[in-house]
Amino acid sequence: MNGKDPQLESCKARMNDAQRTIDQAQYELNRLQSSIDALNSTIDSCTYRIDDLKHSVDMEYEAVRTCKAARDRYSADNHRYRAQDFQNERQRQIEIRRGYIEERRIIISDKKRYIDQLKDARSRKKEASDAFHARLETLKAQNAQRNATKAEKPCKRCGKMIRYDVTWSHIPNYCKECKASFQNHSR
Numbered sequence: 001m002n003g004k005d006p007q008l009e010s011c012k013a014r015m016n017d018a019q020r021t022i023d024q025a026q027y028e029l030n031r032l033q034s035s036i037d038a039l040n041s042t043i044d045s046c047t048y049r050i051d052d053l054k055h056s057v058d059m060e061y062e063a064v065r066t067c068k069a070a071r072d073r074y075s076a077d078n079h080r081y082r083a084q085d086f087q088n089e090r091q092r093q094i095e096i097r098r099g100y101i102e103e104r105r106i107i108i109s110d111k112k113r114y115i116d117q118l119k120d121a122r123s124r125k126k127e128a129s130d131a132f133h134a135r136l137e138t139l140k141a142q143n144a145q146r147n148a149t150k151a152e153k154p155c156k157r158c159g160k161m162i163r164y165d166v167t168w169s170h171i172p173n174y175c176k177e178c179k180a181s182f183q184n185h186s187r
Contacts, residue, residue, distance in 0.1 A: 005139060011132035018125035025118040032111045039104040046097035053090035057083050 060083030067076035152161045155175040162175050174182070 005135065007135045008132060008139070011128050011135060014128035015125055015132065018121045018128060021121035022118060022125065025114045025121060028114045029111060029118065032107050032114065035107050036104060036111070039100050039107070043097055043100050043104065046093055046100065050090055050093045050097065053086050053093060056086045057090065060086060 060079045063079040064076045064083065067073075067079060149166050150163055151166050152163050153171070154160065155162055155178055156173045157178040158175060160175045160177070162172055164171050172179070
């Protein structure tokens with residue numbers, strides 16, 4: 001077979017295009033996963049801070065009850081104000097955490113889009129690869145069929161192998177070089 005087969009080249013181009021898409025999607029997935037991991041860590045830190053503030057609020061309200069039982073109104077008011085400050089800070093941390101959770105939700109949505117893109121590209125690559133191998137097998141069969149009518153025999157003068165088609169009406173006895181040398185001597 002001389003030259004390149006256009007169908008094989010088309011399949012190769014489709015496989016290469018799909019591979020580029022796979023590589024890009026994989027890169028984006030890795031990048032997004034790093035962002036998700038960082039956000040998860042930040043969300044965990046916020047959750048820990050929220051739980052800590054909740055504990056502080058509970059402790060301050062327990063102190064308020066103790067001060068009220070002891071009829072110490074001034075200390076009870078101070079503990080109530082501190083409990084409210086802790087509660088306000090807790091609410092602020094909850095809002096911050098909500099923002100991080102929303103950001104993570106958006107990134108996860110992007111990640112799902114890239115996963116779908118990756119699946120599609122892998123499917124396209126497999127289809128192109130299957131078409132490539134099917135065409136290659138077809139070309140091999142055609143080549144084998146063409147070669148089935150070919151044979152070789154040695155040149156009667158130099159012994160070099162001569163390829164010929166068994167369907168030819170005249171099978172050569174001499175190679176091209178020997179034939180050319182005969183023609184030069186006859187002149």
